[in-house]
Amino acid sequence: MKTMIMISSVLLFSFTAFSQESTIPLNVKNSFAKKYPGIKEVKWDKEGKDQFEAGFIQNGIKTSVILDEEGEIEETETQIQFSELPSGIIPYINSNYKDFKISEAAKIVDEDGNVNFEAEISIGSKKQDLLFDKLGNPVQKKSGSRDNEKEDEEDQN
Numbered sequence: 001m002k003t004m005i006m007i008s009s010v011l012l013f014s015f016t017a018f019s020q021e022s023t024i025p026l027n028v029k030n031s032f033a034k035k036y037p038g039i040k041e042v043k044w045d046k047e048g049k050d051q052f053e054a055g056f057i058q059n060g061i062k063t064s065v066i067l068d069e070e071g072e073i074e075e076t077e078t079q080i081q082f083s084e085l086p087s088g089i090i091p092y093i094n095s096n097y098k099d100f101k102i103s104e105a106a107k108i109v110d111e112d113g114n115v116n117f118e119a120e121i122s123i124g125s126k127k128q129d130l131l132f133d134k135l136g137n138p139v140q141k142k143s144g145s146r147d148n149e150k151e152d153e154e155d156q157n
Helices: 002-022 026-035 089-096
Strands: 041-047 051-058 061-068 073-080 101-110 115-123 126-133 138-146
Touching: 026 061, 089 115, 089 126
Parallel strands: none
Antiparallel strands: 041 051, 051 061, 061 073, 073 101, 101 115, 115 126, 126 138
């Protein structure tokens, strides 16, 4: 019985991963491959109606890019050290989210070169992303809280 459940789980995961892969247009994948020729392991997600996110590791740094349906990069997000956040962010979090800890930090650059910073804060399994401008001023809460589970499926090229 355990074997049957395990086989069913593997098959379900395989079908889910395949269906996620098939939602990414070939021109988007090809454009990504031209812009990042050395990257072989990519985790793809569909973002909204006409955007696609490619998550990968580049030079040991967690990175993701958002591409439009034409394969043009709209945004690049690169993981950074907490110490690289603008000086006002950590005091803001300590003051407004007292029990939360910063679990990840990222620098976000849009297609026009505008820079923002993201701090993922967490308490237990609850996580929340906070967005700040280049000076460290809060911009908006990027995506509400979420569970620890990953929703993304991995696509190995």
